[in-house]
Amino acid sequence: MERMISGLKIIIDRDTCIGTSNCIKVAGDVFELDNQKIVAFKSELKSTDQKTLIEACSVCPVNALTAIDENGNQIVP
Numbered sequence: 771m772e773r774m775i776s777g778l779k780i781i782i783d784r785d786t787c788i789g790t791s792n793c794i795k796v797a798g799d800v801f802e803l804d805n806q807k808i809v810a811f812k813s814e815l816k817s818t819d820q821k822t823l824i825e826a827c828s829v830c831p832v833n834a835l836t837a838i839d840e841n842g843n844q845i846v847p
Contacts, residue, residue, distance in 0.1 A: 773811050775800060776820050778845070779838040780827065784808050786834040793835055797826035809834065 772781040780800075789807040793800075799816040800823065801809050827835035827846040837846040 771811065773815075775815060775823060776818055777840050778820055778823050779836075780811075780823060781836040781838070782809055782811070783834045783836070784810075786832050787830075788832055788834075790831060792829040792831065793826040796829055797822050801826065 771784060772779055774780075787808045789803060789809065791803060791809075793809055794802060797818055800812060800818050802812050804810040824837050824846055827837045830847075833847040835846065836844060838844050
């Protein structure tokens with residue numbers, strides 16, 4: 771599952787996610803837990819800055835979130 775948000779490609783590895791909600795605590799406008807208690811993108815995303823997105827991806831304890839910049843460089847993890 772992936773989306774372009776604020777110039778970053780954000781990828782969720784749903785098989786790796788353990789549902790800690792750390793990313794939601796940082797970027798609740800972007801992420802939510804679905805009915806399986808696994809992180810997903812909100813259906814209606816609000817504008818979020820890159821710094822917040824990168825922090826939200828970096829706080830995942832199992833590296834289930836990846837952030838890639840416009841040039842294809844992986845920033846997190």
